[in-house]
Amino acid sequence: MVQKDPEYLKKAISVDVHTGKATFTIFPGLCKGCGLCREKCPERALDWSHKLGVYGTPTVSPNPELCKACRICEQVCPDCAITIRRKDKEEE
Amino acid sequence: METKEILPKMPKSWNPASKPHKFCPGCGHGLVLKALGQVIDELNIQDRVVFGCDIGCSLLSWDFFNVDTVQTHHGRTTPVMVGIKRANPDLITIAYMGDGGGYAIGSQHLVNAANRNDIITAILVNNTVYAMTGGQMAPTTMPGQKTETTPYGRDIKEAGYPMLGPEMVAAIAHEGAYVARGSIAKFRQLKTFIKKAIENQMAGRGFSFIEALSTCPTNWRTNAEKTWDFVENIMPKYFPIGEYKVPGGKEE
Ligand SMILES: Cc1ncc(C[n+]2csc(CCOP(=O)(O)OP(=O)(O)O)c2C)c(N)n1
Ligand code: SF4
Ligand code: SF4
Ligand code: SF4
Ligand SMILES: [Mg+2]
Numbered sequence: 270m271v272q273k274d275p276e277y278l279k280k281a282i283s284v285d286v287h288t289g290k291a292t293f294t295i296f297p298g299l300c301k302g303c304g305l306c307r308e309k310c311p312e313r314a315l316d317w318s319h320k321l322g323v324y325g326t327p328t329v330s331p332n333p334e335l336c337k338a339c340r341i342c343e344q345v346c347p348d349c350a351i352t353i354r355r356k357d358k359e360e361e
Numbered sequence: 362m363e364t365k366e367i368l369p370k371m372p373k374s375w376n377p378a379s380k381p382h383k384f385c386p387g388c389g390h391g392l393v394l395k396a397l398g399q400v401i402d403e404l405n406i407q408d409r410v411v412f413g414c415d416i417g418c419s420l421l422s423w424d425f426f427n428v429d430t431v432q433t434h435h436g437r438t439t440p441v442m443v444g445i446k447r448a449n450p451d452l453i454t455i456a457y458m459g460d461g462g463g464y465a466i467g468s469q470h471l472v473n474a475a476n477r478n479d480i481i482t483a484i485l486v487n488n489t490v491y492a493m494t495g496g497q498m499a500p501t502t503m504p505g506q507k508t509e510t511t512p513y514g515r516d517i518k519e520a521g522y523p524m525l526g527p528e529m530v531a532a533i534a535h536e537g538a539y540v541a542r543g544s545i546a547k548f549r550q551l552k553t554f555i556k557k558a559i560e561n562q563m564a565g566r567g568f569s570f571i572e573a574l575s576t577c578p579t580n581w582r583t584n585a586e587k588t589w590d591f592v593e594n595i596m597p598k599y600f601p602i603g604e605y606k607v608p609g610g611k612e613e
Contacts (some may be wrong), residue, residue, distance in 0.1 A: 283367060303387030304584065326386070347389065349371045349375075349380070
């Protein structure tokens with residue numbers, strides 16, 4: 270592989286959600302602001318953020334009170350810009 | 362804020378250096394290739410896969426995976442993958458194309474590969490338009506649908522009927538073939554279909570064909586809400602989702 274440190278890894282914004290049981294992380298360098306995740310969030314927990322993404326459009330940020338860490342946004346993001354980490358189930 | 366390092370959950374078979382990928386915001390190609398990437402990881406076949414992409418927006422995936430990749434001419438991905446498979450049957454060849462590439466200029470290849478029961482997997486992304494060239498009518502443009510070249514909606518009397526690919530392939534395919542239509546709006550199911558299609562190739566049973574209903578917000582000129590509505594509610598009315606042919610005949 271050519272590149273060791275892709276630009277998008279340099280910035281990650283993490284928020285504790287679901288009463289601290291999980292972390293919602295957005296990588297602005299991957300987010301294209303398409304809004305697909307916002308529409309699919311069953312809790313309507315995602316809002317546009319002042320942090321801008323790779324194309325200079327708003328990224329998303331979760332309302333920690335509403336987010337249940339269900340991972341739907343993570344699944345529907347075509348760019349893998351969202352990572353949900355649940356602290357109970359530590360995955361790889 | 363920082364605990365343990367949190368990384369993007371990209372499939373291992375994705376090429377991290379080529380991300381963010383080149384597809385537009387909200388493009389369904391990214392989701393089809395995410396499902397495919399997860400399947401390649403789960404089957405542990407990254408070193409055996411040869412990925413072929415067509416001309417059309419699918420070509421933007423020429424450096425998408427860390428697998429051997431070839432970018433072919435418009436409509437010719439199916440025969441290129443058939444040739445590679447015949448030369449080296451140990452490889453797992455995946456032909457990735459759009460609806461224009463697969464159903465218009467490349468339809469003869471799809472028909473003949475299906476009829477010969479060639480042991481490859483073809484994945485065709487149906488976004489109802491010629492996306493890369495600016496959203497013209499495609500073989501999959503639905504009756505009444507407005508595109509760049511059908512500003513009043515596709516008129517069946519003038520432009521004929523849309524192509525129902527999996528239905529056509531299933532009708533001519535032989536025992537051992539696997540044929541399904543999935544949707545990026547049903548991600549898990551799409552992933553299951555892709556997995557079965559690749560396993561079918563690995564088992565040497567026959568031709569495996571998946572059509573994936575997908576989004577093109579750029580040419581549809583839709584916001585996120587309308588993009589989901591189109592792929593989730595409007596497209597499946599014309600393009601029913603499900604399995605059309607499975608070896609042994611237990612379609613879901
Ligand atoms: C032989 C040939 N004819 C026509 C073209 C012009 N062309 C480029 S992409 C394309 C259509 C792409 O549509 P589709 O296959 O549906 O893929 P999409 O971009 O929608 O994913 C066409 C006609 C070409 N590149 N080569
Ligand atoms: S994890 Fe679930 S609840 Fe939380 S923002 Fe994503 S979709 Fe909404
Ligand atoms: S996180 Fe992903 S799905 Fe959500 S707006 Fe950004 S690119 Fe789109
Ligand atoms: S034009 Fe449409 S299909 Fe092509 S990358 Fe953009 S959204 Fe995807
Ligand atoms: Mg197309």
